[in-house]
Amino acid sequence: MTTATAPRPDRVAAVLAQATRWTSARRKSDGQPFFFIPGSTDDAVYMTSTIGCTCPAARKSVTGDCKHQEAVRQRAARQDADRARRQIPGAELPVTPTSHRPCARKCGATLPPESRFRLCNPCYERISVALANL
Numbered sequence: 103m104t105t106a107t108a109p110r111p112d113r114v115a116a117v118l119a120q121a122t123r124w125t126s127a128r129r130k131s132d133g134q135p136f137f138f139i140p141g142s143t144d145d146a147v148y149m150t151s152t153i154g155c156t157c158p159a160a161r162k163s164v165t166g167d168c169k170h171q172e173a174v175r176q177r178a179a180r181q182d183a184d185r186a187r188r189q190i191p192g193a194e195l196p197v198t199p200t201s202h203r204p205c206a207r208k209c210g211a212t213l214p215p216e217s218r219f220r221l222c223n224p225c226y227e228r229i230s231v232a233l234a235n236l
Contacts, residue, residue: 109159109169117173139170150174 117139125138136151148157150170160168202212211222219226 109167109172113169114172114176117169118176121173121177137174139173152178 205211205222206220
């Protein structure tokens with residue numbers, strides 16, 4: 103018999119709480135990440151990714167979803183949100199051949215797109231003089 107019910111939030115939360123016990127891996131064929139997730143019973147371990155799971159509930163489900171898959175999806179969403187929060191403001195903007203970028207010393211100067219350096223000329227000169235005087 104197949105079921106169409108969504109995984110229960112309390113069970114997803116219980117699986118997600120054990121995320122430190124998951125072992126990550128990648129599929130050899132295409133590099134798709136997946137996890138070995140311990141099951142409810144001591145001897146059960148399931149291979150789970152955002153697109154599938156080897157647990158019995160996933161096989162019985164009409165949609166193929168299970169609590170393990172939903173936990174992996176929620177973990178990925180949390181990690182994406184954490185990455186976005188830590189990102190440098192403006193870093194999400196695409197760099198085009200005509201984009202000017204800021205000096206690495208954050209002095210307010212901008213570098214032309216053809217520049218191979220990370221520092222503007224005044225900052226480079228200051229650092230060069232300071233290093234020469236050591």
